[in-house]
Amino acid sequence: xxxxxxxxxxxxxxxxxxxxxxxxxxxxxxxxxxxxxxxxxxxxxxxxxxxxxxxxxxxxxxxxxxxxxxxxxxxxxxxxxxxxxxxxxxxxxxxxxxxxxxxxxxxxxxxxxxxxxxxxxxxxxxxxxxxxxxxxxxxxxxxxxx
Numbered sequence: 001x002x003x004x005x006x007x008x009x010x011x012x013x014x015x016x017x018x019x020x021x022x023x024x025x026x027x028x029x030x031x032x033x034x035x036x037x038x039x040x041x042x043x044x045x046x047x048x049x050x051x052x053x054x055x056x057x058x059x060x061x062x063x064x065x066x067x068x069x070x071x072x073x074x075x076x077x078x079x080x081x082x083x084x085x086x087x088x089x090x091x092x093x094x095x096x097x098x099x100x101x102x103x104x105x106x107x108x109x110x111x112x113x114x115x116x117x118x119x120x121x122x123x124x125x126x127x128x129x130x131x132x133x134x135x136x137x138x139x140x141x142x143x144x145x146x
Contacts, residue, residue: 001056017063049082051064052106074112079103
């Protein structure tokens, strides 16, 4: 079952975000305080971000974190799939597909869905291509303010 993240999912969410940031899906780790801060934001509002989880009964085994922005280039709402993580024990069951489908249904007015991935994450790339995502030739740059 795919549903929105709720307060009782805190421990599972934090555990999965730690696993995500220690995987080949990202190029660097993030401090746990960021995971806690994001969880607090998710519980307070859905203005900037939302999170969907897959649960087998009470056990949460996957999540997808999305952020929302407006894109002039796309001509409207741009939904960033910031993170999509399926616990190793739950992989190969179509959960990533279910999460992507839910995100697209949740934002029917989106002009664009966008995500990023590391070159090593070939299994995720195959999933995204199957769902119509295509490479964007932009080079991304960031400036972190901490």
